[in-house]
Amino acid sequence: ACGTDEDPVDEEENGEAVEGENGEDEDEGDDEEEAAHEIGGTVMVGVTEISGNFNPAYYSSSYDGYVVDLTFQTLMNRDIDGNWVMEAADDWEVNEEGDQITFYMNEDNYFSDGEQVTAHDVVWSYKLLSDPSYTGRYGSIADGLLGYDEYADGDTEDFPGVVAEDDFTVVFTFQEPLRTNIANTTFHIMPEHYYGEAMEYGDTEGVTELSTDPIGSGPYTLGDFAPEEYVYLERNLDYMYEDLFLIEEILLEATEMTTEMDDLLTGTVDLLAGQIDPDNIRDAEAAENINLNSYPRSGYGYVKTNNEFGPTAEKEVRQALYYSFNLEEFVSEYFDGYANTQYHPYSQESWAVTDEWVDSIAAYDFDMDRAKEILDDADWQVGDSGYREKDGEELELFILTMPEHDILETLVPMWERDWGGELDINLNISQQEFNSILDTIIYDSDANVEEWSMFFLATTITSYDPHGTVEGSFHSRNIGSGQNNTSRYSNPELDEMMDDAERIMDQEEAIPAYQEIGEILTEDAAFMPVYANTYFDFYDEKIVDFETHGIYNWVAAMRHARIEE
Amino acid sequence: MRDKREPILEVKNVKKYFPVSAGVFKKPLQVKAVDDVSFTMYKGETLGLVGESGCGKSTLGRTIVRLYEPTDGEIIFKGNDISHLSSHKLKYLRQQMQLIFQDPYSSLNPRMNVNSIVGEAMLTHKMVKKGPEYEDRVVEIVEKCGLAAYHVNRYPHQFSGGQRQRIGVARALALNPEFIVADEPVSALDVSVQSQVLNMMNSLKDEFGLSYLFISHDLSVVKHISDRIGVMYLGSLVELTNKEALYEKPLHPYTKALLAAIPEPDPTKIKKMEAIKGEIPSNINTPSGCKFHTRCPYMKDICKEEVPEFRELEEDHFVACHFAGEI
Amino acid sequence: MLRFLGKRLLQLIPTLLIISMLIFIVLDFMPGDPVQAYLGQGSEVSPERQEQIREQLGLDRPLPIQYFNWLGRVLTGDLGRTNIYNADVSEVIFGFIWNSFLLNIFALIFALLIAIPVGIKSAVKKYGLFDNFFTVFSLTGVSMPTFFFALILIFLFARNIEWIPLNGMRTSIMAVRGYDSLWQNIVDVGRHMLLPVLVLTMTSLATLTRYTRNSVIEVINQDYIRTARSKGLKEKVVIYKHAFRNALLPLITILGMWVPALFGGAILLETVFLWPGIGRVLLNGITSQDLSLVMATLVFYALLRVIGNLLADVSYGLADPRVRVK
Amino acid sequence: MKEILKVENLTTHFFTDKGVVRAVDGNSFSIYEGKTLGVVGESGCGKSITAMSILNLIEKPGQIVDGSVKFLGEELVGTTDKRIREIRGNEISMIFQEPMTSLNPVFKVGDQIGEALILHRNMSKKEAKNVGIEMLQLVGIPRAEKVIDDYPHQLSGGMRQRVMIAMSLACNPKLLIADEPTTALDVTIQAQILSLMNRLKTETDTAIMMITHDLGVVAQMADHVLVMYSGKIVESAPVNELYGNPKHPYTIGLLKSIPRLDETREELNTIEGTVPSPFELPQGCYFEPRCDKAMEICKHKHPETYKINENHTASCYLYAEEGEE
Amino acid sequence: MSEANVDQNVNAPRLKPEGPWKIAWNRFKKNKIALVGGISFVAIVIAVIIIPMIYSFNLWRDVEGVTTGQLVRETLNVDLRAHGFELENSEQPPSRENLLGTDRQGRDVMFRLFYGGRISMLVGVLSAFLTVTLGTLVGGVAGYYGGKTDGFLMRFAEIVQSIPFLPMMMVISAAMRWVPSEQTMLVVVFVVGILSWPGLARVVRGQILSLREQEFMQATEILGISDTSRIGRHLLPNVLAYIIVSATLGMGSAILMEAGLSFLGLGVTPPMPSWGNMIQTARNSTVFLNYPWIWIPPGLMIMLTVVSVNLLGEGLRDAFDPKEIR
Numbered sequence A: 001a002c003g004t005d006e007d008p009v010d011e012e013e014n015g016e017a018v019e020g021e022n023g024e025d026e027d028e029g030d031d032e033e034e035a036a037h038e039i040g041g042t043v044m045v046g047v048t049e050i051s052g053n054f055n056p057a058y059y060s061s062s063y064d065g066y067v068v069d070l071t072f073q074t075l076m077n078r079d080i081d082g083n084w085v086m087e088a089a090d091d092w093e094v095n096e097e098g099d100q101i102t103f104y105m106n107e108d109n110y111f112s113d114g115e116q117v118t119a120h121d122v123v124w125s126y127k128l129l130s131d132p133s134y135t136g137r138y139g140s141i142a143d144g145l146l147g148y149d150e151y152a153d154g155d156t157e158d159f160p161g162v163v164a165e166d167d168f169t170v171v172f173t174f175q176e177p178l179r180t181n182i183a184n185t186t187f188h189i190m191p192e193h194y195y196g197e198a199m200e201y202g203d204t205e206g207v208t209e210l211s212t213d214p215i216g217s218g219p220y221t222l223g224d225f226a227p228e229e230y231v232y233l234e235r236n237l238d239y240m241y242e243d244l245f246l247i248e249e250i251l252l253e254a255t256e257m258t259t260e261m262d263d264l265l266t267g268t269v270d271l272l273a274g275q276i277d278p279d280n281i282r283d284a285e286a287a288e289n290i291n292l293n294s295y296p297r298s299g300y301g302y303v304k305t306n307n308e309f310g311p312t313a314e315k316e317v318r319q320a321l322y323y324s325f326n327l328e329e330f331v332s333e334y335f336d337g338y339a340n341t342q343y344h345p346y347s348q349e350s351w352a353v354t355d356e357w358v359d360s361i362a363a364y365d366f367d368m369d370r371a372k373e374i375l376d377d378a379d380w381q382v383g384d385s386g387y388r389e390k391d392g393e394e395l396e397l398f399i400l401t402m403p404e405h406d407i408l409e410t411l412v413p414m415w416e417r418d419w420g421g422e423l424d425i426n427l428n429i430s431q432q433e434f435n436s437i438l439d440t441i442i443y444d445s446d447a448n449v450e451e452w453s454m455f456f457l458a459t460t461i462t463s464y465d466p467h468g469t470v471e472g473s474f475h476s477r478n479i480g481s482g483q484n485n486t487s488r489y490s491n492p493e494l495d496e497m498m499d500d501a502e503r504i505m506d507q508e509e510a511i512p513a514y515q516e517i518g519e520i521l522t523e524d525a526a527f528m529p530v531y532a533n534t535y536f537d538f539y540d541e542k543i544v545d546f547e548t549h550g551i552y553n554w555v556a557a558m559r560h561a562r563i564e565e
Numbered sequence B: 001m002r003d004k005r006e007p008i009l010e011v012k013n014v015k016k017y018f019p020v021s022a023g024v025f026k027k028p029l030q031v032k033a034v035d036d037v038s039f040t041m042y043k044g045e046t047l048g049l050v051g052e053s054g055c056g057k058s059t060l061g062r063t064i065v066r067l068y069e070p071t072d073g074e075i076i077f078k079g080n081d082i083s084h085l086s087s088h089k090l091k092y093l094r095q096q097m098q099l100i101f102q103d104p105y106s107s108l109n110p111r112m113n114v115n116s117i118v119g120e121a122m123l124t125h126k127m128v129k130k131g132p133e134y135e136d137r138v139v140e141i142v143e144k145c146g147l148a149a150y151h152v153n154r155y156p157h158q159f160s161g162g163q164r165q166r167i168g169v170a171r172a173l174a175l176n177p178e179f180i181v182a183d184e185p186v187s188a189l190d191v192s193v194q195s196q197v198l199n200m201m202n203s204l205k206d207e208f209g210l211s212y213l214f215i216s217h218d219l220s221v222v223k224h225i226s227d228r229i230g231v232m233y234l235g236s237l238v239e240l241t242n243k244e245a246l247y248e249k250p251l252h253p254y255t256k257a258l259l260a261a262i263p264e265p266d267p268t269k270i271k272k273m274e275a276i277k278g279e280i281p282s283n284i285n286t287p288s289g290c291k292f293h294t295r296c297p298y299m300k301d302i303c304k305e306e307v308p309e310f311r312e313l314e315e316d317h318f319v320a321c322h323f324a325g326e327i
Numbered sequence C: 001m002l003r004f005l006g007k008r009l010l011q012l013i014p015t016l017l018i019i020s021m022l023i024f025i026v027l028d029f030m031p032g033d034p035v036q037a038y039l040g041q042g043s044e045v046s047p048e049r050q051e052q053i054r055e056q057l058g059l060d061r062p063l064p065i066q067y068f069n070w071l072g073r074v075l076t077g078d079l080g081r082t083n084i085y086n087a088d089v090s091e092v093i094f095g096f097i098w099n100s101f102l103l104n105i106f107a108l109i110f111a112l113l114i115a116i117p118v119g120i121k122s123a124v125k126k127y128g129l130f131d132n133f134f135t136v137f138s139l140t141g142v143s144m145p146t147f148f149f150a151l152i153l154i155f156l157f158a159r160n161i162e163w164i165p166l167n168g169m170r171t172s173i174m175a176v177r178g179y180d181s182l183w184q185n186i187v188d189v190g191r192h193m194l195l196p197v198l199v200l201t202m203t204s205l206a207t208l209t210r211y212t213r214n215s216v217i218e219v220i221n222q223d224y225i226r227t228a229r230s231k232g233l234k235e236k237v238v239i240y241k242h243a244f245r246n247a248l249l250p251l252i253t254i255l256g257m258w259v260p261a262l263f264g265g266a267i268l269l270e271t272v273f274l275w276p277g278i279g280r281v282l283l284n285g286i287t288s289q290d291l292s293l294v295m296a297t298l299v300f301y302a303l304l305r306v307i308g309n310l311l312a313d314v315s316y317g318l319a320d321p322r323v324r325v326k
Numbered sequence D: 001m002k003e004i005l006k007v008e009n010l011t012t013h014f015f016t017d018k019g020v021v022r023a024v025d026g027n028s029f030s031i032y033e034g035k036t037l038g039v040v041g042e043s044g045c046g047k048s049i050t051a052m053s054i055l056n057l058i059e060k061p062g063q064i065v066d067g068s069v070k071f072l073g074e075e076l077v078g079t080t081d082k083r084i085r086e087i088r089g090n091e092i093s094m095i096f097q098e099p100m101t102s103l104n105p106v107f108k109v110g111d112q113i114g115e116a117l118i119l120h121r122n123m124s125k126k127e128a129k130n131v132g133i134e135m136l137q138l139v140g141i142p143r144a145e146k147v148i149d150d151y152p153h154q155l156s157g158g159m160r161q162r163v164m165i166a167m168s169l170a171c172n173p174k175l176l177i178a179d180e181p182t183t184a185l186d187v188t189i190q191a192q193i194l195s196l197m198n199r200l201k202t203e204t205d206t207a208i209m210m211i212t213h214d215l216g217v218v219a220q221m222a223d224h225v226l227v228m229y230s231g232k233i234v235e236s237a238p239v240n241e242l243y244g245n246p247k248h249p250y251t252i253g254l255l256k257s258i259p260r261l262d263e264t265r266e267e268l269n270t271i272e273g274t275v276p277s278p279f280e281l282p283q284g285c286y287f288e289p290r291c292d293k294a295m296e297i298c299k300h301k302h303p304e305t306y307k308i309n310e311n312h313t314a315s316c317y318l319y320a321e322e323g324e325e
Numbered sequence E: 001m002s003e004a005n006v007d008q009n010v011n012a013p014r015l016k017p018e019g020p021w022k023i024a025w026n027r028f029k030k031n032k033i034a035l036v037g038g039i040s041f042v043a044i045v046i047a048v049i050i051i052p053m054i055y056s057f058n059l060w061r062d063v064e065g066v067t068t069g070q071l072v073r074e075t076l077n078v079d080l081r082a083h084g085f086e087l088e089n090s091e092q093p094p095s096r097e098n099l100l101g102t103d104r105q106g107r108d109v110m111f112r113l114f115y116g117g118r119i120s121m122l123v124g125v126l127s128a129f130l131t132v133t134l135g136t137l138v139g140g141v142a143g144y145y146g147g148k149t150d151g152f153l154m155r156f157a158e159i160v161q162s163i164p165f166l167p168m169m170m171v172i173s174a175a176m177r178w179v180p181s182e183q184t185m186l187v188v189v190f191v192v193g194i195l196s197w198p199g200l201a202r203v204v205r206g207q208i209l210s211l212r213e214q215e216f217m218q219a220t221e222i223l224g225i226s227d228t229s230r231i232g233r234h235l236l237p238n239v240l241a242y243i244i245v246s247a248t249l250g251m252g253s254a255i256l257m258e259a260g261l262s263f264l265g266l267g268v269t270p271p272m273p274s275w276g277n278m279i280q281t282a283r284n285s286t287v288f289l290n291y292p293w294i295w296i297p298p299g300l301m302i303m304l305t306v307v308s309v310n311l312l313g314e315g316l317r318d319a320f321d322p323k324e325i326r
């Protein structure tokens, strides 16, 4: 395997992302150009789970998400470069203050059952998310809307946050003018006449049950579904854009990890997305009829330290740990080079991340001497116990790890070698089931503050906007049980910076703010991103025009993909 | 002559019923295994008990040695009522009363050697301490019972049936009892061995001054060993007298039938054989009146209704039949 | 007969109640928060909202109340809803049960078809070459982890024999487009069943052969077999009529316990072979903490077991005149 | 007198792990029409195996290693399976000791009786059933029409033994082998069964081979008696002669050791010692270690069978001069 | 005195006083197949103890400045990390240094195979122990005291037996996931133990009931022998044979169960190796197809062990056959 930097595929993908152009017209131009292509062909996609909740408001597995994304429409969408392209809406505008967004919807758009898509459907969809009895997980999309709290608490049936001005004009009004508001207007449009039938204000039970017969206005309709076996999607002939989504049939097939490569190579499936295994990658590369897309992961595996309690509350300790954590070794050996190290909290696809910036920020390159020096300077000296001590306290870390975790199985021995063996830190490694770790660090975190020093998890980021990523994880208001600031990082200055940055409406203007935030976090060693690996999509060469990246997954890529037999 | 005899055991109206479940919602039924039996045994005598299979011989024997607690009635052993003794007091009784079992195979623990089988109870009752004295005592008893000293280290499977029965007798004798219930001790043995055991039991009786309650279904054997004989039918004693009287002048029709049915080992005395018809009725729903009336060739109406009294018709000759002596 | 059945069915109730209670208690020990599990991993739902959901799902009540609520619903035929499949649990279970049945029934039939003659033959020619072969065979059979056997088969067949599919229940694309004929449908499913049924049959075969053999051996030494022979009956008649009818009795009991065990054992195979059966539902339920689903699946397995025993008892009663129930 | 069965030098061995068991050790005897042959001996002396050898019912590890069994002149040892099956249950039938376990629990009494009839007499099921009812009536079972549809467990031991007898007599056999038919029964029931058998014998002229260890039963039933010891016939004599004038020390001991109703003895005679284990048989006469008349030669060589008179033979050196053979 | 001794010896026939255990042992010795099972079982036990030690020894021997004392200590006390974690050496095919190649973390498969064997065998032994303890206790109490106690305990056993085995094991294991990895092994032990005892309990109870019917037990009562002695000297030794056999066979099935659970990810969890979780690595298509040396050996080891255990068990069963010592 070779080093990360030399990986040509990687470079190319990144480059494209930066070079992308803006503008909605672009899209249409493209479409005209490719209009010659006809709808046809079949793609069989291997997935490891087929459960069958295709209700946009309630589904939770990413596999169900594929189906929802393909069968439902949003007002607008991101293209591969992260620019907005229109879907159900023809046009949109933001008011002066920035707290109101108006969409003008296409008047010739129909659900798969033939009913017209109107502004009322959009309003209804948001009301569903805000309903007092709503038990799904997408409430946060609506909770910034004006009047959400009153509506969701059941105080009033009036919801000024989203209003249909006429049949085809819908207005979103937010409590605050924030840049991130726009992303919250793109929830899937659910037909009121279908899902609304089963619902009253305060009683959404009926809607939860409408899960296996989705009706949307998206490019596909559900043709057949056999749980644990397959989901079959057929091109929706009424879909408003005739020149997009040209593949006629998409079949999601259950595959088993043991045999998925075999399935791909024998043609039982045409597409395996999000692969990371170096051996599989080599196999796929060697296969004649298989093409590969590769792209850096939007997200990373990270180690978070307890910034509130114990030795890791001390910045020096965290830095020392960071310096003595041989990330390069891990990435090159474990991922055979199909991964990067990363020293900032954002997705590599985020607009806040620029090459120059990445090069400029401090990197914690492996440096054991430096680490020792930092600890020595911070008065952590090796004591009688053979471990470092300060004021009679041992430097002892309680590390939460998970069983059956390939990566941890490699990381733990490294820590034991470097932190335990070289730095003389007393490592206490405990293994817990994923769910109990979540209990400790999230759901019941207040009670467990003193139980841990660090843990390892991974995250996937699906947004181009960097705000959500840092706000949730590092804003002090998110410390506490059930909240996302699991490292319990509290920095009032940074809180303020984040709040300010969210109000910057213009992306370009916001970039420096987020870069500064990132730098502070890195300097503070608030957490340690470990790797950002490269994802691969393997697909049969018959699929052409199939472009994917970290945030633009295979589902999104179906937009332009075609079959060429 | 009767008064010279010292009673050792008195059984008065003893009943032993076993509950058998009939079903969840039904009243439990009772097996009347022993149904109102009375008799007296004297010191130094052997009382034989005969009857067909299932008539309650073993149950009676086991009730007497208090393996079972009688449902009703009294058992008086050497003047003490032992019918409802607590398990603690029973322990003392155990030294004086013993039981010899029928099956030479299942009556010995296959995982113990003769030494333990015979000696264990002596230790439990603290008759001797473990040591040379104990060893000697075991050897002594074993030799008395016709086994050799070197047999004490062997395990039951290394013995033949007759030898095993000797071990069983030795085990019972080890506690030095006065009274032994022998429950068909020779039924499982071959003829040539049976006589060995019978002879041994007879000689031990004299040597140790024992009294036997000797249970058997073989009238010839009982006759050989007993002084007096009781005949049981369906849980009750129907006749009890000394052996001469019983064989020569049986009073109860059942006894007669039984005697007539025995094939004698003498081809010159060919019997007609079929003495009575039918089989023993169930002891759950016993026949009314005289229990034998269903098979009795002399049955009259009264037999169906009235239970005949177990009376001393002639001196020392008890019988339970309305027409005893007349038929 | 009816009364006997009625009584036995009545006896099932406390058993099932206690089992369901045990399961309920065990499930309560599952780490992690059921609300979180309900919402799915990584959802960003505010703590207050989560409390509301907890209330709505009745998870804030004490355990006994939750149990009785569950029981009450079950008695009205409502097994609750599953989160992962977002459907009525009963629907999901019934959807998958048949697939499991399909697999197990075939395995069972094949196993019996082979095990009975083989077992009898082994018993008749005790310690012969045939018997010894099958002794070794069944010993290996019971000593081999089923999933390992399955993996080895897949390993051997992968990329080697194309017409044997490695997993799944049918060729999805054919199923989606509709089979041309019933025959084609049968052939397709049959091909997919090949490996799992092979594995299941082999493992059951091992045990069943042994049972048949031992129970025939037991019977063959009985006096009435000698009687039958002394009548001049052909050896075949002696064995297959007189001996086998009696040997069947213990076999019935075994089958009563075997069938449910087979279902349980098939969980591993369903996982390996991606067979859309009830076992996968259970495993999915466990990993995603879908309690009502797990609960219902387990109760289904328990029911299967209890009914298996009941059926064994009843058929035993029918087959054995000594305990024949009126 | 017609000789139904002639057995010569019948030898049956069991080849077990521990060694060879000579269960039947070179025995010869004959059975005549209308007569009862009694076979007595202690447990394990080979009575049952002798009977089973006649019908070729010996199973592994047992094997008839020598000798001949001639049924009406026809050799049965080594004959075809088919032929022997034609004879079994048809011309020679058998009753076993345990009535409780000798009937198949899962078939109706009628079916079990009828089976032989259907097989050997080519009857229809219905005919077989009718004959079955007749047979049950013959053996004195009340309400035979009902009992024919009963299962064995619904009958008492005595009834079952009657059913067994009915079954064995169904095809009118020329020879009935009864292997301890009454051992498991009570005396009164035994008396019923024995008298039944006697009646049947006179009615049908069937020859009977009556195996028992009860000297009383033999005395009552048999015309001629064989005494077996450790696999060998040690004495063979007409019943009166055997009881009146026993010759072999074993027979003498046996007869003396049984308690009898008609006499009172202080002490029973005994035969000391026990039957030798089949694996440690003495070199010479098997009875020698227990014999009070043992001579030096008895230790080394097994005695021949010596004729006492026309019908009476004994295997004992005491009679070596008297008879020749 | 010496004369008396001589005299006795002359009288004493060849028959030596052989106890039932001795007989069983003699019979066992004669049973070649069982002996092979026993020997191979012992060999496996020794291998799983010794081979990791050799690794440890080799590892520490090369370390500079290790004292002999340290070397001995480290050799005896094998550290799971002694396998040589070398990332750069991952997924190597079998070679001279790594006889069975290396796994994804560059660990020596051979070392893990035998170290994992320790875990699997330990799970087997401990589960069998737990099962036997519970089964004997419950069965013994039920059989000895009879009556209501018996009714209650047997009803309870019946209920536990109606619990679907594998499904319930899966759920309990899942519910006990909060247990740290080093102890998940104990969870498996616990789960197998608490679910498998009823079978043995019934057997023990049946045995005790039938023993109580035996006249020698009644004899103890007549002889006034104390309760403790009746249980300890008369009852237990007579059921011990069954218990030993069932413990042996139970061990085999416990090993299989551990493998099944671990394969589903519900048993022993890595980095602690066990045969089950080593096979689990096959659920990755790379490992499955390209590195069979990682997952096939543990499967074979399971088979070998369970076959040995079963042979041993059957041999013991035959050896203890009570018919022979009556």
Ligand SMILES: Nc1ncnc2c1ncn2[C@@H]1O[C@H](COP(=O)(O)OP(=O)(O)OP(=O)(O)O)[C@@H](O)[C@H]1O
Pocket (backbone or CB within 6 Å): B018, B019, B020, B031, B032, B033, B051, B052, B053, B054, B055, B056, B057, B058, B059, B060, B217, B283
């Ligand atoms: N523990 C018990 N529970 C129920 N019924 C019993 C019990 N013990 C004996 N019986 C019944 O009591 C009756 C008498 O039995 P018992 O053993 O005393 O007869 P027996 O005369 O000794 O017969 P045998 O000659 O067969 O030994 C039988 O019908 C038997 O079924």
Ligand SMILES: Nc1ncnc2c1ncn2[C@@H]1O[C@H](COP(=O)(O)OP(=O)(O)OP(=O)(O)O)[C@@H](O)[C@H]1O
Pocket (backbone or CB within 6 Å): D014, D016, D021, D022, D023, D041, D042, D043, D044, D045, D046, D047, D048, D049, D050, D060, D061, D062, D213, D278
């Ligand atoms: N299957 C067998 N394997 C080995 N030895 C056997 C077998 N069957 C019988 N024997 C031996 O053959 C000998 C004769 O047995 P047989 O059954 O003929 O005795 P028996 O005279 O009928 O005794 P019983 O009166 O107990 O019925 C015995 O020593 C017995 O051990």
Ligand SMILES: [Mg+2]
Pocket (backbone or CB within 6 Å): B057, B058, B059, B183, B184
């Ligand atoms: Mg009795």
Ligand SMILES: [Mg+2]
Pocket (backbone or CB within 6 Å): D047, D048, D049, D179, D180
């Ligand atoms: Mg016999």
